[in-house]
Amino acid sequence: MSHLIIKQAMTVVTCDDQDTLYENTDIEIKDGVITNLGDIVPPEGAEVIDARGCIVYPGLINTHHHLYQTFSRNLPQVQKMELFDWLVTLYEIWKYLDDEVIYHSSITGMGELMKNGCTTCFDHHYVFPQGKSEGLLEAQFEAAGDLGIRMFASRGSMSLSKKDGGLPPDSVVQGVDAILKDSQAAVERFHDGAPFSMRQVALAPCSPFSVTEDLLRESAKLARTLGVRLHTHLCETVDEERFVANRCGMRPLEYMESLGWIGEDVWVAHGIHFNDAELKHLAETGTGIAHCPISNMKLSSGVCRIPEMLKLGVPVGLAVDGSASNDGSNLLEEIRVAYLLHRLTSGSAAPTGYDLLKMATRGSAQVLGRKDIGSLEVGKAGDLFLVDTRRLELVGTHLDPKSLLGTVGLKGPVDYTVVNGQVTVKNGRLVTVDEKAAQQKADARVRAYLAKA
Numbered sequence: 001m002s003h004l005i006i007k008q009a010m011t012v013v014t015c016d017d018q019d020t021l022y023e024n025t026d027i028e029i030k031d032g033v034i035t036n037l038g039d040i041v042p043p044e045g046a047e048v049i050d051a052r053g054c055i056v057y058p059g060l061i062n063t064h065h066h067l068y069q070t071f072s073r074n075l076p077q078v079q080k081m082e083l084f085d086w087l088v089t090l091y092e093i094w095k096y097l098d099d100e101v102i103y104h105s106s107i108t109g110m111g112e113l114m115k116n117g118c119t120t121c122f123d124h125h126y127v128f129p130q131g132k133s134e135g136l137l138e139a140q141f142e143a144a145g146d147l148g149i150r151m152f153a154s155r156g157s158m159s160l161s162k163k164d165g166g167l168p169p170d171s172v173v174q175g176v177d178a179i180l181k182d183s184q185a186a187v188e189r190f191h192d193g194a195p196f197s198m199r200q201v202a203l204a205p206c207s208p209f210s211v212t213e214d215l216l217r218e219s220a221k222l223a224r225t226l227g228v229r230l231h232t233h234l235c236e237t238v239d240e241e242r243f244v245a246n247r248c249g250m251r252p253l254e255y256m257e258s259l260g261w262i263g264e265d266v267w268v269a270h271g272i273h274f275n276d277a278e279l280k281h282l283a284e285t286g287t288g289i290a291h292c293p294i295s296n297m298k299l300s301s302g303v304c305r306i307p308e309m310l311k312l313g314v315p316v317g318l319a320v321d322g323s324a325s326n327d328g329s330n331l332l333e334e335i336r337v338a339y340l341l342h343r344l345t346s347g348s349a350a351p352t353g354y355d356l357l358k359m360a361t362r363g364s365a366q367v368l369g370r371k372d373i374g375s376l377e378v379g380k381a382g383d384l385f386l387v388d389t390r391r392l393e394l395v396g397t398h399l400d401p402k403s404l405l406g407t408v409g410l411k412g413p414v415d416y417t418v419v420n421g422q423v424t425v426k427n428g429r430l431v432t433v434d435e436k437a438a439q440q441k442a443d444a445r446v447r448a449y450l451a452k453a
Contacts (some may be wrong), residue, residue: 002421003027004382005042007182010389011049011401012037014376015058015361019354021402027056029382032196036378047188047423049416053390055401057357059330059374059383059419061364064231064269064290065122066322068097070105071446073327076265083237083299087167090324093453094127099135101449102315104144104442105323112329113320114149114411114425117385120364120373121149122290122301122319124231124269125308126156126206127172135184139250141199148424148432150383152368154231155179155186159215165247166210168239176215179205180222187226189207195372196381198226198420207233209243213259220260230261234268237301241273253278262287265373267367269319270295271309272302279308282399288315288367292357293338294328295321306342307349318356321448331360339406353406382421385414 005352006027014037021371028036043047072093078086085349102125110121123140137153144151157179166173183203191201203223204403216232223230233240235252244252253274256262262281267288274282282289291304309316318338322331335356340351365374373381387410389398397408417425424432 001031002029003043003046003088004418004421004423005040005046005048006056006384007040007048009056009386010053012056012376013357013402015059015358016375016377019402021445027376027384029274032382032422034376034378034380034382038375049386049423051326051386054386054388054415055387055404056376056384057117057405058361058374059385059417060117060360061120061317061368061374062118062319062331063114063122063317063364063367064292064321065109065121065123065329066125066324067106067109067121068094068102068125068127069322069324070109070329071101071449072324075324078324080298082239083301084167084239086299088324091168092171095169095172096130096452097127097129097136098132098451099139100445102136102318103139103143103440104445106140107147107433108442109155109323109329110144110147110149110229111430111433111435113331114147114375114417114419115331115428116330116410116431117414117417119150119151119383119385119417119419120368122152122154122202122231122368124154124204126154126158126204126210128157128174130171137190141190143450144199146433147430148419148422150373150419152200152202153190154202155183156204156206157183157215157219158206158210159211159212164212168210172205176212176218179215180218183222184226187228191226191228192436194226196420202229202231204231207240208255209240216256216261219286224265226433228378230266231254232261232268233270235273236270236296237299239272241245251278253281265369267315269321270301270304272296272304274305279305279312279314282309282314283312286315288317290317290319290367291338292321293341295325296335297337297341299325300307303341303345306338306345306351310351311353315363315366316359317367318360332414335360335405335411353400353403355401356406382418383411384418385425386416390414
């Protein structure tokens, strides 16, 4: 039995329904589940973290990523491009993906997430190059297991190539029947829907401009038969809006709803270009949004209408998006950037720093359909991170620990990350893998990968 005690935390920010703050409090985690918050005498054999001077937060939850893109970051040729041109250019690199690239890019991306307080990662993998499509999800789950992070993978897909009016080249698209067969196999092999699961799977056709109507319709039917969630990109750019209007004669949300893509088991990445009526419809149907502010700014896609969404009750989680459109994997940075972005564009109507923390924790948990993570309460998963406030850069910031990560931000990694009651980051370094060796192997692999392109 694993047994962890967080001892004498200066402040515990729970993000529970009452927004409870505890001071000078202990947290007990047994077999990955929080069993007590209060004054605890550590029993013999328990692991103890001295949390004096520390703020404890719920683990952050990333609701949209493309981990494979970690190996195509900071490329000079795409730095001034917007989404469609950016994608067309990068597909010529991504067509060389294989299981080794997936493993090492996943270690790199999820390792960075964990060092910055993230305990659950959803990844939207949709590039399956012809002849190299085997073993890609296996590589992701292997990396997640080595790191000790909760992994929510997706069997993504593309079926609409350039010759049929889409964006991707023929070498990275697949037929609908093959996609559906592999999707079912991925769910049956990897998905664990039980509470406190460490591995889950969603079905995730890439976008309205890279998949066919048949794939969207049949994926929705299959997901509901299998009892898993649905995810895609939607309303990210004006170009996408034009593409769907020209191809289908509808707005993107109307088009997706016509194919079964709306409801509490659906969440979409970006969601920037919804109109007022569509925002209300999202709220009424419980359709979720993965908010990706840094990516949206880098690709000049626009600003998601987060203040209106929150007011209406649209489920919203936070995400880093693909590492090549960010160019990193740091949800703490995303919290602060989101706070500043919406202050700039919405003024007093903008979410507070604490609102953004809750978006990255309990909001993200809701978007992923999980009730066992997202807050620090008895009976919830032992997923959390610690920030030692005894740092020069945090002097004078103690008055509002709930908003701190949005208003001030954290410069550098967290002190501890705990996932499922297991310490995965200690003193800002990964402890589940040899971080230096992982960096060296990834560096060598990325050079070989990019040399092919």
